[in-house]
Amino acid sequence: MIRSYRKTDLEEMVKIWYEASVIAHFFIPASFWASQKNAMKEEYLPLAENFVFEEEGQISGFISLVGKHVCALFVAPEMQGRGIGRALLEYAKTLKGRLSLKVYRENESAFHFYEKCGFVATGEEIDEYTGCAQILMEWK
Incomplete structure (x- = not known):
């Protein structure tokens, strides 16, 4: 359920964000993500x-939007590959009709997703905080 x-x-959202970020963004030191926990x-x-994806009282992923921009889409590492990210993204598409986002170039699996x-x-x-290249993407 979303x-x-x-x-x-x-x-729980910060925990999911941190754990998934460290894995997906292996090219950025984990200490950077740890330093961002309070700000998140x-x-x-x-x-x-x-919006969160919840099953049997457990949150397994979330999507964060500012206007029509996807600021965050994260799924708990142990729950990835089950369609949760796609479900959250489809939900956002129905709400907004048009979406944009940024994804690190080195995060090839997310880019292909x-x-x-x-x-x-x-x-x-270039992301001002990490110095890494980000690809701007849109869905219409």
Whole structure:
């Protein structure tokens, strides 16, 4: 089931974000992600429109939107490959009708996932926090 997040979900969302980030972004030191935990919990997630994927009372993934921009899409590592990310993305598509996002160029599996979900690359930029290249993608 996909539902709007509750403040009580924040700890689990940050845990999923951190664990998935360290694995997916192996090219960025884990210490960077650890240094961002408080900001995710206290600033970034509360400012976004968040939806969680919940099964039997357990959150296994979430998507964060600011307007029509996907700021975050993360699935717990042990739950990946089960269609949770795609379900969250499809949910966001029905809500917004058009979406944009950024994905690190070195995160090839995520880039291909977004391509399979209908996103196309529209440009590239350097992330000011990590110095890594990000591909800009859109779905219409």
